[in-house]
Amino acid sequence: MxxxxxxxxxxxxxxxxxxxxxxxxxxxxxxxxxxxxxxxxxxxxxxxxxxxxxxxxxxxxxxxxxxxxxxxxxxxxxxxxxxxxxxxxxxxxxxxxxxxxxxxxxxxxxxxxxxxxxxxxxxxxxxxxxxxxxxxxxxxxxxxxxxxxxxxxxxxxxxxxxxxIPPAPRANKRRSLAPFVSYFRFSDVMTQFWEHAESEQMIRFFPLWLWWNLTTIRRCDQPSLH
Structure with a gap:
């Protein structure tokens, strides 16, 4: 069909x-x-x-x-x-x-x-x-x-x-992920943008912000040692 x-x-x-x-x-x-x-x-x-x-x-x-x-x-x-x-x-x-x-x-x-x-x-x-x-x-x-x-x-x-005719075989390929540092940098960019975004920008990019916060790997910052 x-x-x-x-x-x-x-x-x-x-x-x-x-x-x-x-x-x-x-x-x-x-x-x-x-x-x-x-x-x-x-x-x-x-x-x-x-x-x-x-x-x-x-x-x-x-x-x-x-x-x-x-x-x-x-x-x-x-x-x-x-x-x-x-x-x-x-x-x-x-x-x-x-x-x-x-x-x-x-x-x-x-x-x-x-x-x-x-x-x-x-x-x-x-x-x-x-x-x-x-x-x-x-x-x-x-x-x-x-x-x-x-x-x-x-x-x-x-x-x-x-x-x-049998269906065409699907290639067993997995996408290559970027280096983890790229994700961390993007997370920093998202955080900085959100802290300074205007209301209209927040409304427009809220789906992206929500997707990122639901799916991203969260970085655990090391506590400072005194």
Whole structure:
């Protein structure tokens, strides 16, 4: 089951179960597009643009949906029995579903995975195409095809194959902690700030102050010896 994270300008989140590409979902993803445009993550002003330029402040990325209307129009229409414009819409919605959940590079990779599959379908049958694709590419496609409203045997076969693939293993990585002296210094900064903060600043930063005092390692100062 695909789940969409819906966020807003107040930066709280709701999660919606997705059963298909319906009007409500499209509207929510259009609104989410506008939100990420305001946050300067997406440079385009319109959801309807067929090429999106995005940035994560370190790198710039491009999602080019126009290839579905040019390079892959025949494959989409004949093999998958989906209107190319509808495929473009599904890809845009799927991309927006991933915003706030995955890195931009991952979102771009999921579209590339679809293009890789469509490339193979130009010259191969669906069974051969899927057999020659890597697991990482197949994992990137796992949640996309349920969005398509099609009774195409190709799409149904793809869904059956993807459903049978075990989930991608999660890397067993633990985050590295900063040296303890950094925590102590931050604690000193927090204490000094709070002692001199104005009322408005206290109200604004109270959640941070509360979180720090509930979760931090408290330093025990050594008593002075006389």
């Amino acid at each position: 695909l789940v969409a994270m819906i966020d807003n300008e107040e930066r709280y989140f709701t999660y919606h179960l997705i059963y298909g590409l319906d009007t409500d979902l499209i509207t929510e993803m259009r609104d989410k597009f506008e939100l990420y445009h305001k946050r300067k993550v997406i440079f385009n002003q319109s959801f309807d643009d067929n090429t999106w330029v995005m940035s994560d402040e370190k790198s710039q990325y491009t999602l080019d949906f126009s290839l579905l209307l040019i390079n892959y129009q025949f494959v989409v229409r004949q093999n998958m029995m989906v209107d190319p414009e509808q495929m473009v819409l599904a890809c845009k919605v799927y991309a927006m579903i991933q915003f706030g959940v995955h890195a931009l590079a991952t979102i771009v990779s999921s579209l590339r995975a679809l293009y890789q599959l469509l490339d193979k379908l130009i010259t191969q049958d669906i069974q051969t195409a899927l057999q020659t694709m890597s697991l990482s590419v197949l994992h990137a496609l796992a949640d996309f095809f349920p969005l398509l409203d099609s009774s195409s045997e190709t799409i149904l076969y793809i869904q059956d194959v993807l459903d049978a």
